[in-house]
Amino acid sequence: MKLSRRTRAVAAVAGAASIALLATACSTNGSSGGSSDEKITLNVTTFGTMGLDDLYKSYEKANPNITIKATNIDTGGNALTDWKTKQAAGSGLPDVQAVEEGWLGQVMQVSDTFTDLSKYGAGDIKDRWVDWKLKQATDKDGRIIGYGTDIGPEGLCYNSKLFAAAGLPSDRDGVASLFGGKDATWDDFFKVGEQYKAATGKAFYDQSGFVWNAMVNQLPAGYYSKDGKIDVTSNDDLKKQWEKLSGGAAAGLSSGQTAWDWGKGKAFTDGSFATFMCPGWMLGVVKGQVETAGGDATSGWDFADVFPGGPANWGGSFLTVPTQSKHPKEAAALAAYLTTAKSQVAAFQAAGTFPSVTEAQSDSGVTGDSYLTKFFNNAPVGKILASRADGVVAQYKGPNDSVIQEQVFGPATQELDKGTDGTTAWNDALTTLKNLDLK
Template structure:
């Protein structure tokens, strides 16, 4: 997640509850059948996944199928919702969206999800980037989810604010400013300090998203690739934390509330000038600007560069819990919602960058869209395709989202508020790690 991805404007983050998971399939499902044989399929998603118009299309093409969607504001809250229903043994939908950051937790009870191979899974997922299918395949070879998107990251920046600060504002020059293909976090914070010293304003909205991106692009993050905790004593994490802490001390963070931004106002009032942007976040930027009364003239742009190189933040799967009374129909719906055509539509609606290679190359992704127009005519799809080169999603352990949100979340807030320096905030995070995460 990974901070939880896909979030609506002004959504509030809630920590994921630690609830015991059931290791066996539950007994009751969420789908409904009317006396006339019609079927209602329930779908639970989160944030801005760009699927709403697709529901109506599917219903029109499948008489007798009614889709009853539920959208939860954040991925963290969606995790809590899923855990609660999984533990209770009731209330799960026919199609459940699962965020990459808590997929490992889901995999602990993978036998409570339908093996999509029973419904054409291999054929339906053949065009997914290879590592996406690997993520959703359990130890017994069961495919439990179809990928909707991946989260390659580029850099959103406000060209008008850059120009006012005496920095270059066109995309190519901005990419070069941060080092181009050799961009580093050191250079990012260096430029940020120049901007803040010149303007007296913050460079990025808050440190949490920056930290999340810094962690996600490492070969191994909070867990090693073989599933061992990898936080305490991790010199790479500590070095990046030191950079983040210095950035906060230098005033580069606007100390915004995650997923809030004052109802979007901070995106149009000059509160900050850069924003880390996986594809799905582009729709959030646009939505926040518009919610605050802004538009494409607000100055936001999108550059083909990212500190530290290729990085992936997010990516979601559609699964079918075994509690569904209509697993075949649910699997068919999940396949439709993750088809090439649907992924192109979701990208155009929300910026979710496709996880199928065919969709990535489709003119509907590489060409013009509402996002292109909003981001100063930036070739958004082409940039994301470039940023996806070399991306392989990091292994996420079962408590990855807990570590990101509940362990490091408070310490990030300490940095941004000035309540603690880097070493002190790190020690506080380690204390929380030992309290909240089984060693």
């Protein structure tokens, strides 16, 4: 199971960022490629859908000496493989490398192979971001090696038509109250799921893996303790959440979908499930899957300002400058420009990626209508995501966090969905973890 935030299922997104936004962004701190007239090509590697393409064009227009050669890799997992291969070879890395939160821990182990952006003005702009985002990209020696792009606060996607057919509230406020509002718990979520199952005979959520991912991200410590050691076997909070998850699967609440493969979107339109875990970047995935299956805004999907267990963050990326770059000053300037408030607003409008820059979070370009609004029953998507971002605390992610999520608990959650009891699936996960011999 691949839990990369940038997936092969990422939908084509609509709505290019406005020229006005891009032009304004060019005038902000970090937009200049330097005073030299030397012709420079900056190579940039990203993944998935980050909403940066129009920003590249705008930057080149404002900096005629700069040419941007962009490479986009389909998934975060494949981008990790690409980075690790080139990192090990000692050559081939771009001037600007996008790094996913899930593998930032691996990057931090070799943080000295990335440029300290403090040398190029990071200290002057460090207040742009929510504080935990900057801390994530600051190594143990105080070096800032990445500028934050988006974050992934989670809300609940639900199908209002399916809720109504089950006799449940279907309006956003009613749905939020149904799950407990600000005090929503996973117990509430599974209880409502059982009510839905009893009324319809159908599953409540798409598969156990995404639910588990959200549960883990909410804990004070996930797969690693705060001192940087893998801590799964003795993590009582983790085990308690697993018991709740396995109970939901045993009750038939999971549709057992394969992660990132929903039958060309059909599962989103045929009533296979009624709820879906939705960080901001996932909203575009839902829209794309529905439309791939021939659906549209009338298919019933909506987005509620509520999430079981409270605030949660899934995903987010950083722009780094590997020391292999021959143009670190210019690369740092480009990374700074791509993460200004105006640039992040433009990226949100283009791809639904929720900003990590605080000024951008309250911008009308985020809080107002976006290309997602109409599809999600006129939901105020940006306002909801800003609300869901409140209270998020960054969890420590160790170097093999994503490996544990994908290779250890990926198969284990699939076991749950196939009918394996929770104790057996848990013990199988621990056996896999031991055999991997991770650090």
